[in-house]
Amino acid sequence: MGVAKARGVVLPVDNSPTCGQARAIAERVLDPELPVLTLADLGVLRDVREDGGRVTVTITPTYSGCPALDEMRADLHRALRDAGYERVEIRTALTPTWTTDWISADGRRKLAEHGIAPPQHKAGPVTLNLTPPVTRVRCPRCGSARTTELSRFSSTACKALRRCEDCSEPFEHVKEI
Amino acid sequence: MSFDNAYDAITDASDDKHWAFGTGFDDPLSGVDRAVPAGVSTADLTAYCLMLADDALVLSQRLTEWCSRAPELEEDVALANIALDLLGQARLLLTRAGEVEGRGRDEDALAYLRDEHEFRNVRLVEIDCGPGPGGDFAVTIARLLVFSTWRLAVFERLVASKDPVLAAIAAKGVKELAYHRDHAAQWTLRLAGGTEFSRERMVAGMARVWPLYDELFTTHEVERSLPDVAVPPSDVRAEVDEVLDQVFTAAALDRPDVAPMSAVAGKSGRDGVHTEAMGFLLAEMQHLARSLPGAKW
Numbered sequence: 001m002g003v004a005k006a007r008g009v010v011l012p013v014d015n016s017p018t019c020g021q022a023r024a025i026a027e028r029v030l031d032p033e034l035p036v037l038t039l040a041d042l043g044v045l046r047d048v049r050e051d052g053g054r055v056t057v058t059i060t061p062t063y064s065g066c067p068a069l070d071e072m073r074a075d076l077h078r079a080l081r082d083a084g085y086e087r088v089e090i091r092t093a094l095t096p097t098w099t100t101d102w103i104s105a106d107g108r109r110k111l112a113e114h115g116i117a118p119p120q121h122k123a124g125p126v127t128l129n130l131t132p133p134v135t136r137v138r139c140p141r142c143g144s145a146r147t148t149e150l151s152r153f154s155s156t157a158c159k160a161l162r163r164c165e166d167c168s169e170p171f172e173h174v175k176e177i
Numbered sequence: 178m179s180f181d182n183a184y185d186a187i188t189d190a191s192d193d194k195h196w197a198f199g200t201g202f203d204d205p206l207s208g209v210d211r212a213v214p215a216g217v218s219t220a221d222l223t224a225y226c227l228m229l230a231d232d233a234l235v236l237s238q239r240l241t242e243w244c245s246r247a248p249e250l251e252e253d254v255a256l257a258n259i260a261l262d263l264l265g266q267a268r269l270l271l272t273r274a275g276e277v278e279g280r281g282r283d284e285d286a287l288a289y290l291r292d293e294h295e296f297r298n299v300r301l302v303e304i305d306c307g308p309g310p311g312g313d314f315a316v317t318i319a320r321l322l323v324f325s326t327w328r329l330a331v332f333e334r335l336v337a338s339k340d341p342v343l344a345a346i347a348a349k350g351v352k353e354l355a356y357h358r359d360h361a362a363q364w365t366l367r368l369a370g371g372t373e374f375s376r377e378r379m380v381a382g383m384a385r386v387w388p389l390y391d392e393l394f395t396t397h398e399v400e401r402s403l404p405d406v407a408v409p410p411s412d413v414r415a416e417v418d419e420v421l422d423q424v425f426t427a428a429a430l431d432r433p434d435v436a437p438m439s440a441v442a443g444k445s446g447r448d449g450v451h452t453e454a455m456g457f458l459l460a461e462m463q464h465l466a467r468s469l470p471g472a473k474w
Contacts, residue, residue, distance in 0.1 A: 058208070064349050065265020093208030094269065095345035097352070128420065129359050130366065130427040151251035152360050153258040157353075161251065177352040 022055045023048040025083050032071035033156050034174075036114040039072060043102025046093055054087040055080055060098050063157050063177075100176050112140045117147075117162065117173035137173050139164035147171075206272060210341045213277055217406055222340065223278040224297065224399045225407050227287070228447060229343075230270030231298035234288060235455075236324060237263040238462050239302065243317065246308040255360060259321070262353040269346045289466035293456055294449040300438065301389040303446070303455045306382075311454075315368050315375070315382035322361035323386055326420050327393050329354040330413035339405040362424050369428035380430065387433035392440075393417075397447045 026048045027040035039045040039059065047058040057076050061069045073090045080088045100119035103111075108118035117137045139147050144166035152175075154161040159172040213219055240260035247253040271284040282290075305311025306320050332354060335347035368379040394417075396409040425432055444450040466472075 060208075061265070061349075063262055063265060063353060064269060064346070065261040065263070067261070091207045094206055094342070095209050095348065097345070097348045128362055128423070130362060130423065151255060152356065152363075153251075153255035155254070157258040157261055175356070177356075 020050065021083065022050045022057075022080060022085060025079050026055075026057050026076055029072070029075050029079050032068045032075065033158075034111070034116070036110045036116070037103070037107050039076070041104050041107030041110065043104065043107070044072070044098060053085065054089070055085045056089045056091060058091045058093050060093045060096075062098050066157070068156075098177075100174060103174070111174060115140050115169075115171050116159070117171060119174045119176045137162060139167060139169070140171055141169050142167040206269065206276070206342055206345075209345045211276065214339045214341075214406065217340070217403065219277050219279065221399050221402050222406065223274050225403055226270050226274035226277060226343070228297040228397070228399070230267045230274060230287070231296050232302050232324075232328065233263040233270065234267035235296070235298045235458065236302040236320075237261075237267060238458060239306065240317075240321075243308055243314075248314055252314075256317075259357050259360065262350075262357070266346065266350050266353070273342050273346070285466065289463045293451055293459055296451065296455065296459070297447050297449060298451075299389070299392055300446040300452050301386060301393065303451055303458055304386075304389065305454045305457075306385070312385065313378060313382070315378035316385050317382075318361050318364040318368065319379070319382035320386045321357065322365055322424065323390060323393075323421065325354050325357040325361055327410075327413065327417050329358055330416050330420075331408045331410060334408040334412065338407070343406065358420075365424055365430075366428050369430050379428070383430065384433040384435055387435050388438040391437040392445050392447075395445070395447075399447075 026045055027038055029039050031037045031039055031042050031044075034042065042062070044059050044062060045057070046060050047056075049056045057080070059069070059072055059076070069092065073092075076090050077088050101121055103119065111118040117140045120136065137147050138145050139162075142164060144164050146165040147162045148165060149160055149162050150170065151161040153159075154172050158174055158177075160175050161170060162173050163170045213222060237260040240256045240263070243256045244253055244260075247256055267288070268284050271287045275282040275284065275287055301320060301324060304320075306316040307313045329351065332347040332350045336344055336351065338344045338347065365379060368375045368382075370376070394410045394414040396411045400407040400409050422432065424430075441450045
C-alpha cells in the first residue's frame with residue numbers, strides 16, 4: 001500500500017506493478033446508489049490485487065449499514081467475471097473509516113453536474129447544533145448560496161435534502177462524514 | 178451496471194444467493210487485527226459486544242416501526258435511515274461477538290435465535306414509544322436524544338479500545354451518531370418551542386423516558402472486568418448530563434424530576450432482565466427468521 005496524492009485527495013492506492021486490467025475494470029464499476037460515480041470516484045475501492053488468475057478487491061462501506069455494499073460486491077463480481085477472471089474475492093475492510101474527503105475531484109464535479117451538491121472537504125459530521133444551521137451549501141443548478149435544508153436524511157443515509165431559495169429547485173447534498 | 182432496465186438486473190442469472198435476513202458478508206471485519214487482545218476474557222468480550230450490539234439492534238427495530246407513520250414524509254425517511262445506521266452497527270458488533278465466542282454463531286443466529294433473557298440491551302431502547310398507544314413522536318425523539326447523546330459519548334472513548342475491532346466499529350459509529358444526536362436535538366427544540374400542544378408532548382415525552390436514564394450509567398461487572406477494552410458508562414455521565422442540559426436550556430425545558438425505574442432484584446437490561454415490552458418486540462422481529470430457518474431469496 002502506498003499513498004498517492006491526486007488533486008488534493010489522499011487515497012491509499014496499491015502501486016504494485018502486477019495490477020493491470022483488473023484494477024481498470026473494478027474502477028469503472030458504478031456506485032449503485034449514486035450511479036453518476038464510479039466506485040473509484042466514491043473512494044470506496046481500496047485495493048485491487050491480481051495473483052495469477054485470482055483477483056482480490058477490497059472495498060469499504062460508507063456507512064455501517066449501507067445497503068449498497070452488497071450490490072457493489074455483486075457488481076464487482078459480475079464485471080470481473082465477465083472480463084474472464086474466474087476467481088474473484090471481494091473483501092470488505094472496516095478500517096480506515098471512509099470519509100467524504102475520499103470522493104475524488106472528478107467525483108465531485110460529476111455530482112454537481114448531476115444536480116447533487118458535493119460534500120465540503122474536511123468538514124466532518126455536524127456537531128450539536130442548537131442554533132439555526134448556517135447555510136454553506138450552494139445550489140448545484142444555479143449556484144446560489146441561499147439554500148435551505150429540508151431534511152437531514154434523504155433518499156439514502158449519505159444525503160440530505162435541500163431547496164434553493166432562488167431557483168426553488170430541491171436538490172440533494174452528500175453529507176460530510 | 179450494464180443493464181438496460183431494472184428487471185434485467187433482478188433476473189440476472191447470477192449464482193449470488195442472498196440471505197433473507199443478514200446479507201451474508203464473508204468478512205465484514207476484515208482489515209483489522211481480529212485476534213482477541215492478550216489477557217482479555219473471551220466470555221466477557223462476547224458479552225460486551227452483545228451489550229453494544231443489542232442496544233443498536235433493538236432501537237433500530239423500534240425506529241423502523243415509525244416507517245410510514247411519522248408526522249411527515251421526510252421524517253419517515255430520517256428515522257428509517259437512523260435505524261439503518263444502528264442496524265449496521267449491530268451487525269458488525271454481533272459478528273464480532275460470534276467470532277470471539279467461537280461457537281459458530283453468526284449475526285443472524287445471534288439476532289434471531291436468542292431468547293429474551295439472552296438480550297443484554299438497556300431497557301431504554303425496548304420500551305414502546307409509539308407509534309400507537311405506547312407513545313408518540315415526541316417520546317421517540319426524547320429517547321433518541323438521550324440514547325444518541327449517551328452512545329456517542331461511549332463510542333468517542335471506545336475508539337481508543339484495546340480491541341481493534343471495537344475501536345474500528347466505534348470510529349465509524351461516531352460519525353453516524355453525531356448526526357442522530359443533532360437530528361433529535363433539532364426536533365426537541367422544534368417541538369418544545371412550537372405550539373402549546375407540541376411543547377406539552379415534548380415535556381411528557383422526556384418524562385416518559387427519564388426513569389430509564391440512570392440505568393445507562395450503571396457500570397456492569399462485564400464492563401468492569403474489561404479495563405481498556407470496554408468504556409465504563411459511569412465515566413460518561415458528566416458529559417451526557419452537560420450536553421442534555423445544553424439542549425434543555427436551549428429548549429427552555431426542565432430536566433424531568435421523576436424516580437428511576439427500579440431494577441428487579443438488582444438486575445436489569447444488561448443482565449437479561451427486561452420490561453414486558455421486550456417479548457412482543459422479539460416476537461415481531463424474530464418471527465420470520467424462526468418460521469423459515471435459513472431462508473434465501
